[in-house]
Amino acid sequence: AQSVTQLGSHVSVSEGALVLLRCNYSSSVPPYLFWYVQYPNQGLQLLLKYTTGATLVKGINGFEAEFKKSETSFHLTKPSAHMSDAAEYFCAVLGGGSARQLTFGSGTQLTVLP
Amino acid sequence: GAGVSQTPSNKVTEKGKYVELRCDPISGHTALYWYRQSLGQGPEFLIYFQGTGAADDSGLPNDRFFAVRPEGSVSTLKIQRTERGDSAVYLCASSYRDQETQYFGPGTRLLVL
Numbered sequence: 001a002q003s004v005t006q007l008g009s010h011v012s013v014s015e016g017a018l019v020l021l022r023c024n025y026s027s028s029v030p031p032y033l034f035w036y037v038q039y040p041n042q043g044l045q046l047l048l049k050y051t052t053g054a055t056l057v058k059g060i061n062g063f064e065a066e067f068k069k070s071e072t073s074f075h076l077t078k079p080s081a082h083m084s085d086a087a088e089y090f091c092a093v094l095g096g097g098s099a100r101q102l103t104f105g106s107g108t109q110l111t112v113l114p
Numbered sequence: 115g116a117g118v119s120q121t122p123s124n125k126v127t128e129k130g131k132y133v134e135l136r137c138d139p140i141s142g143h144t145a146l147y148w149y150r151q152s153l154g155q156g157p158e159f160l161i162y163f164q165g166t167g168a169a170d171d172s173g174l175p176n177d178r179f180f181a182v183r184p185e186g187s188v189s190t191l192k193i194q195r196t197e198r199g200d201s202a203v204y205l206c207a208s209s210y211r212d213q214e215t216q217y218f219g220p221g222t223r224l225l226v227l
Contacts, residue, residue, distance in 0.1 A: 004156075032214050043118070043205060043218040044157070051214060090156050094214055100145065101170065102216060104156030 002027045002095040006105035014113045019063075019078040021108045023091030026072065032094035033074040034102065035065055039087045047089075050074065061085070086112045116140070118219030120206050126225045127196055135191040135222045139208030146189050147216055148181055149205040157205050163189060196226045 007022040025031055032051050036044040048059025055067040061084075065076045074091060088109050092102040119138040127133050139146050145164050149157035159173040163183045171181075178196075183189040193200055203223050207216035 009154075034215075036218075041220075043220040044207075046215060046217070049215060092156075100162050101147070101159035101173065102149075102157070103159070106154070106156050 002031070002093045002103040004091050004093055004103055004105035006089075006091055006108050008108055009106065010109045010111065012111040012113055013081045015083055016080050019076070019081045019085065019110065021076040021089050021091075021110065023065075023074045023076065023105060024072055025074060025091070025093045027093055027095055029095055029099075033065075033067060034092045034094070035059065035063070035074075035076050036090045036092060036104075037087050038090065038107075044090065047076070081110075081112045083112050083114065086110055118206055118208055118217055120204075120219040120222050122222060123220065124223045124225075126227065128227050129196060129198060131196050131226075133193050133196055133224065135193075135204050135224070137189045137191070137206030137208075137219060139187065139189070139206070140210075140217055143208035143210050143217075144186065145209045145211065145216075146183060147207040147209075148189070148191050149207065151203045151205055151221070153202075160191070193224075196224075198226050200224060201226045 003026045005024045034049045035047040050067045058064045063078045088107045090107050091105045121136045147162050148160040151157040161181050162170040166186045178194045180192045203221040205221045207218045209216045
């Protein structure tokens with residue numbers, strides 16, 4: 001069975017500061033990992049994904065994440081936060097009964113302070 | 115191109131009533147998924163269609179929930195005898211064949227009074 005743990009339900013950073021959102025996963029098979037962002041009253045938008053190959057993946061809006069198998073982690077980073085980054089972020093792993101269902105973490109609300 | 119669309123965007127109903135939620139996937143996407151997102155939680159899987167058939171319905175919480183996709187495109191999630199605990203945002207996603215990326219719609223916010 002797959003599971004995802006996101007440490008820190010709320011993270012606050014100053015504008016221009018480093019963003020680090022933590023995600024640890026559990027998977028019985030080689031994982032496919034995703035980060036989605038959700039703005040208020042909107043659906044989920046894909047930020048980036050890891051399937052195979054290079055463990056450092058780059059996404060939209062300057063975000064990147066690194067797959068670390070030994071640590072079962074897939075932390076999301078951005079060097080310099082912008083006010084528009086304020087949103088809720090979800091880490092997810094693909095797998096499950098049909099190997100098609102996404103299992104999500106409980107989310108991290110990012111606040112960017114001026 | 116157009117993304118995944120869901121109607122209605124909001125639905126308020128009374129306990130015990132029947133509701134239908136509609137999802138229109140991205141054109142050409144053969145896989146369709148339903149998730150439920152409760153307040154303060156991540157989305158939880160409900161059901162997955164490949165074409166017209168439900169390939170995995172292991173996430174449906176009980177037999178009050180049912181979903182169809184008769185022509186392999188639009189899907190309807192049906193909830194009978196709604197309960198207050200069914201209040202949540204119901205998200206639909208689609209993907210092309212067996213590609214791993216799922217594209218989400220804006221969701222339907224269901225409130226059961």
